[in-house]
Amino acid sequence: MRKQLRLSGSGGQGVITAAIIFAEAAVAEGKEAAQSQSYGPEARGGASKAEVIIDDAPIYHPHVEQPDIVLAMTQKAADKYYTDLKPDGLLVLDTDLVPEPPDFPNVIRIPITKLAVEQVGKSLFANIVALGAIAHLTGLVNFETVKESVAHRVPPHTVEQNMKALQTGWDAAAKK
Amino acid sequence: MSKARLMQGNEACAEGAIAAGVRFFAGYPITPSTEIAETMAKLLPQYGGKFIQMEDEIGSMGAILGASLAGLKSMDATSGPGFSLKQELIGYAACAEIPCVLVNVQRVGPSTGQPTAPSQADVMQVRWGTHGDHPMIALAPWSVRETYDATVMAVNYSERFRTPVILLMDEIIGHLREKVELPDSVEVYERRKPKKTRAEGYEPYEPDEDLVPNVADFGKGYHIHVTGLLHDATGFPVGSPKVTEESIRRLHEKIARAGDEIIHTEEYFMEDAEYAVVAFGGTARTAYEAVRNAREAGKKVGLLRLMTIWPFADKVIEQLAAKVKGILVAELNYGQVVHEVRRAAQGKCLVELCGKYNMKSFEPKEIEAAIDEMCARRDA
DSSP states (O other), X not given: OOEEEEEEEETTSOHHHHHHHHHHHHHHTTOXXXXXXXXXXXXXXXXXXXXXXXXXXXXXXXXOSSOSEEEESSHHHHHHHSTTSOTTOEEEEETTTOSSOOSOSSEEEEOHHHHIXXXXXXXXXXXXXXXXXXXXXXXXXXXXXXHHHHHHHSOGGGHHHXXXXXXXXXXXXXXX | OOOOEEEEHHHHHHHHHHHTTEEEEEEOOOTTTHHXXXXXXXXXXGGTOEEEEOSSHHHHHHHHHHHHHTTOEEEEEEOHHHHHHTHHHHHHHHHHTOOEEEEEEEEEOSTXXXXXXXXXXXXXXXXXXXXXXXXOEEEOOSSHHXXXXXXXXXXXXXXXXXXXXXXXXXXHHHSOEEEEOOOSOOOOOOOOXXXXXXXXXXXXXXXXXXXXXXXXXXXXXXXXXXXXXXXXXXXXXXXXXXXXXXXXXXXXXXXXXXXXXXXXXXEESOTTOSXXXXXXXXXHHHHHHHHHHHHHTTOOEEEEEXXXXXXXXXXXXXXXXXXXXXXXXXXSSSSSHHHHHHHXXXXXXXXXXXXXXXXXXXXXXXXXXXXXXXHHHHHO
């Protein structure tokens, strides 16, 4: 069963890292995964988009055609990337950074960046909060596997904070 | 097999290079090839190799040629703007028969173009970018796993034929991460050593039976002279028509002799196909999905994927053209491989281009639509 995810925001928010970790978790569970991204030439700022396809069968065309879920961490990304969502797809928005939710039937708003600051201490962890939320909302990978993937990918001295961020995102999505 | 893991195409290229025995990398990082340099910088010291970030693209190419002459398997990676700058030294490597692998992860050009966007528009530059008659080997992988294999193959071919080999990647595969399982070991071609001593009359550029000379590495006790001027078996320039003609012929024939062995292609859904799509690199994956969808809709379409881009798969295309009514060439450019396919098809069937050059990779439905249009035109 193919699932297509798109994580979007601006350069520096860490959506590509979140997508890589999600894909790594899927691979750890024996699934096929294809992760790609598009971004501008800037190191910070500018539009940033990361995609993950998860499937049981081999994946040929490696880019998302119609996402099942779109995460948007900026207003600009929300406006740009929700348009080709499947009609029954899900749009996940950072409540504060996307003040004007696009007109889409299935929207979940989570104060992702605010939670990162309040619960973990830095907006830097917003991507992992988002990852926790996405992991819960998709149900594609086990929480324990995502935890392992996060621990494997982030710098060792930040593991504890990232675990907290992941849990915060997971719990926030669970309440929705 | 080791455990499955998520890996990026550019990382797989670096891993393949290490497995094939590359122990020297000089580069000037450029998007979308940067991760190759990053990974080599991390890996090479662990294997006793050397990584140098050079002052520019030309310096990088010069450094790998020097390292190769000194006996190390060497590699450099770049993208369009850097690839343009390296052309002169690619020709030097071809003429002086210096083994080396140059990776070109294609992005949109011309010039600085669109640094982060995919393209496949360097196909002809790979073949003819450097001046003069010269052979060329170029491989274009379509998956992360195949990038690993193709890099090993590129290193082996460069050593075996003593010629520059281009790994022609694209941004789609270079930046794609997917599940791979790497092999525990690979078949590696070790550079041949001189078969004679100086006393026995060793001449560095004397061709062996396969027309490839056994040039001694620098520092091994042999006197060698390396030049981009056309030279005889001694390695010293000779201004004669005979030596010139023989040299140019030998450079081509040493690779032509290997023939089909280095021309890798794959067919999918080709049985009873009346039409075919020809594609390579990242685009071939989209073409695969388009062809599979067309098959599901009852259309008799197949896919021929080119892994070896140069030398061109003339015979394979000629046979294909004799079998089908039409060939659609899908490539992320204004039309390059399509000209080669037309030449090789020799008018035996319709050959059409499905080109794209707007920063976006193909979507399956675009290639499906182009297949339908071609079929409609041909059957009209």
